Amino acid sequence: MTFHLHGNLITNLGIASNNRGEGQGNRSDLPKIFWKGKPHVTVSAEAIRFALRQFWLCEGLENHRVWDEENLVSVYAEERDFDPQKYIDDDVCGFMKAEAGKRKKGENSAEKRRGALDVSRAVSLEDATKITYTFNSSSFPKEGNSNSLYSTECISTRFQYGFSITPERLVVPERLIDVLAGLLKLHNVGGNHGRFLYDFSPESLILRWSHFPASQILLTFECDRDDNLSAPAVVRRVKCEDIPASELWIFGGYAFTEEARELEGLGCHVYPSVRMGSQALLNQICRDLSLSVDHYEQKLA
Template sequence: MAKMVTKKLSTHENLTLCGLEVDETMWHLHGNILTEYGLASNNHDRNIGNLLPLPKIHWKGQIHTTVSAEAIKFAMRRFWQEQKLSLNRTVNDENPDDIYHYKDANFNPNLYVDDDVMGYLKIEKAQKISQSNRDRETTSDDIDLQSDDSPAKEEYLPKPKGKGIPRKGALDMSRAISTTPYDRDVLHSAYGGKKDIASLHSAQFHSTHYQYCFSITPDSLKVRERIFNVLEGINSLRRVGGSNSGCLYDFSPNSLILRWTHDSCSRHLYSIDAKHDDPTCPKLLKRMQNGRIDPTEVWIAGDLAEGFEMEGVHLFENPAAAIADLKQKMCADLGIEQK
């Protein structure tokens, strides 16, 4: 059997080996986050009678619970609102009919952080078609189906069509997936006061960590400094997917992996293994050892950094300290004056 030979390569050498041209002015930030361990009842699925179910997926052959990327971004917007950043959409818990309050229906990614980082979809209403256009050629897609008592086909005008004008957000985020399979825990309770069949309810719970990933390219932002708002938001997430405060679950990082690189691919998505304590990342370690990821591009913090051994990796006990250190590197590479 031939001996497998590995050689550590820089990101530039790796991409060149694949026949790709490397733009050394283009930077990308890839992250892998592990939340704290806790009793989770987040981001409920649609009710089944009086049962509040957790959304679930098949993952590595077993059933795991999951939290949507939209729920994580919603919590990040709450944090930005508390920090009094310039937001187009603010959260209004006092009015369920206007929980998202829009300042500008036309959107403005230059002015608003959320329009820039998370994107938007502007809907333009259909314009009423004038009578003068009724004689143009129509297709079956343009006319309504006739009923027995409807006018003749030629009396129909083409249906006006609206359109959506999307702007993709710079922040790509994955679903959060539980690090342990769902064990079918259900807790039963009842509302106060007089009891009847409507007051009884049940909710599914899961004792676990969650793991999710993100990627963002600062050059995709109208204001590149907003990449730091993303990092600050991730470090301070709470109340993810829990609108009624029925379950306090800490979504801040127990551990994090950040990679600041010219490589547009993360190459370490869902690379953390954790059941209860002592998280590890054998997948990431292997890829640094065989040269697929340059260790000098990697920042590791939290419980994962304890006892981690790999030359060149930036290790920190505190995720906030890792973010502060990486921010200095990012400012230097992007030519941003650090505040």
């Protein structure tokens, strides 16, 4: 049977201020989405996937889309010569090359591949009523002005997002490990640069390694006023046996909660350490997919 890896990740608490939405005059707004009846700050799935590509480049993996530091733009390493066997991003994230002008009758001229990795939008745990504003003066005033004033929206919050991937859909199934490694070490998501740093690596996460094609754990984290994490929907689904406890792997700070200890008693794999937990899951993945664990264990170290 086909295996699937599903995940729900939550970041550390941080100050988000530079993932830009619609501008309002000289104010830089954070993008927002309605979630549970209130506006929340959001980060796009495209921004998360772009950060993954940047991580793979830093790891020395062959990417088709690379970053041109001089012109600050993403470009193709070899024009639009897509090759999912060679390039990890063509394999994991997919591509489409449409040449409508060259299509002949009865032919489909679009060269395309649906990405094996699905990523949700990230949603803030705090709602947008917690946004504050800063007012600033640019270090490089425009010609004719003594200074250039602008304001930004900021919010102190965690973000959570989910993903799903089916290794059987990958041309190179071993790349599942590179995807997991990238998500565990993710940074520079949503407009990070020198004056703004937000750590997008997970503080806590719930993973599901299963034959079941649907996640059932997507965006299930909740947080109270004291920043205490909970995932009541996950507990409920495990207790009523909608999700087999043995399929769930829980890492990070959430592992210290009463809920997590209850889930561990039901049979879930619970590890306070993200690194140690991911290594244990890697062992299970390598056994199930017949991969050599010695070759891949350093990727998650």
